Each structure stands twice: as C-alpha cells, then as structure tokens.
Amino acid sequence: MTARARLALALAGAVVVFGLVVLGWWWWQRRGAEGTGEGPGPRADEVQTLDLAVTLYFPTQGTVLAAEPHQMAVPDDPERQILALARSLLEGPENPDLAAPMPPGVEVRSVHLGDDGVAYVDLAAPDAAEPPAAGSTEERLRVYSLVNTLALNVPTVERVVLLWNGEQRASFSGHLDTSRPLPPDTSLIPRPRGGR
Numbered sequence: 001m002t003a004r005a006r007l008a009l010a011l012a013g014a015v016v017v018f019g020l021v022v023l024g025w026w027w028w029q030r031r032g033a034e035g036t037g038e039g040p041g042p043r044a045d046e047v048q049t050l051d052l053a054v055t056l057y058f059p060t061q062g063t064v065l066a067a068e069p070h071q072m073a074v075p076d077d078p079e080r081q082i083l084a085l086a087r088s089l090l091e092g093p094e095n096p097d098l099a100a101p102m103p104p105g106v107e108v109r110s111v112h113l114g115d116d117g118v119a120y121v122d123l124a125a126p127d128a129a130e131p132p133a134a135g136s137t138e139e140r141l142r143v144y145s146l147v148n149t150l151a152l153n154v155p156t157v158e159r160v161v162l163l164w165n166g167e168q169r170a171s172f173s174g175h176l177d178t179s180r181p182l183p184p185d186t187s188l189i190p191r192p193r194g195g196r
Helices: 003-031 078-091 136-151
Strands: 049-059 065-075 107-113 118-124 159-164
Touching: 049 078, 049 136, 065 078, 065 136, 078 107, 078 118, 078 136, 118 136, 136 159
Parallel strands: 118 159
Antiparallel strands: 049 065, 107 118
16 A cells, blocks of 8 residues: 555544544533533423422522412423522512512523432522522521422432532521531421311
C-alpha cells in the first residue's frame, strides 16, 4: 500500500469517527437532560401525564403555612412532577390572603431527584447573586413552603435541598440552616378545626 493510499484511508477513518461524534451529540441534544428543566426533552405529546389532586402549601400572614388544594395534570415521572409543583407554587396561590413563597422573578432552573429520596431544586432570579432577603419567620415559611409541597405530594421525595444559582447555601436569608437536606415540617401546617 502506498503512502498516499494509507493517508486516504486514515482520512476516511477520521471522517467516519467525526460523523459518529456529531451524530451522538445531535442525539443527546434531542434527548435533552430529562427531568431537569434543561434541554428540549420529549415533546409534550410524548410525556405521559396524570390528573392528580395535589396540595400546595403557601405562606400566610402569620407563622404557618396554608394548604391550597389543586387539581393538576402532572407528568408521570417524579422529577417532572417536582418541577411542575415547584413552578406552580412559585406562580402563587389562588387565595388572595396567601402569598407566593418567593418574590416575582424567582424561577426554578432545574431539579434532580437522587436515589436516596433527596430532591435538589435550583432556584434563581435574573441578576440576583443572593436569595431574597427575609426575616426568620418569612425565611422559614418560604423554605418549608417548597419542602412541604414537594415532600408531601411526591411519594419518592423524602427530603429537599434548595440551591441558589446551582449552589447549596448554609442559609437562604441568614436564619435557617439549609446546608443539609430538609425533611417536611408538618408542625407548620395547622390541623383542620375538629381534627385530632
């Protein structure tokens, strides 16, 4: 085999390898980062949904969370359920006496559910390096509005880690320890009158 033939064969092999790399990248982009809110993901008509009765927990003007029942069509996938619930919660309540847990502009960037039942929820707001400032009661209600809503509606979620701009913080506003995964706190949810 001449040097020219060997060179042509090597170039043909390089073109084939390059084509496979491009094809793999294209397939990955179409597949998307499933469940994280990143990438295109499957089309809406490809995602199985469930019509579920869920309960969103919103901060009140006092020191507790109020339960607001909702009927939602949610994806039949725990990570996508977490994403749908968190986004719905941030949109705010129907009851005007309740409040959204975060100020307008705060969004869910991505979510991830670990095999250990820990849900990671990454929040952010445009041009905001720090989470919104809050007093101790307001911070507690904000954090547990999200934690309780996710852990009490998605059976596979046991604890929640809140991130800000991709980073886990020691505290969101300087009062509550958010450096560890948080289990739900049902003491913040008043029992219905006449309940035991």
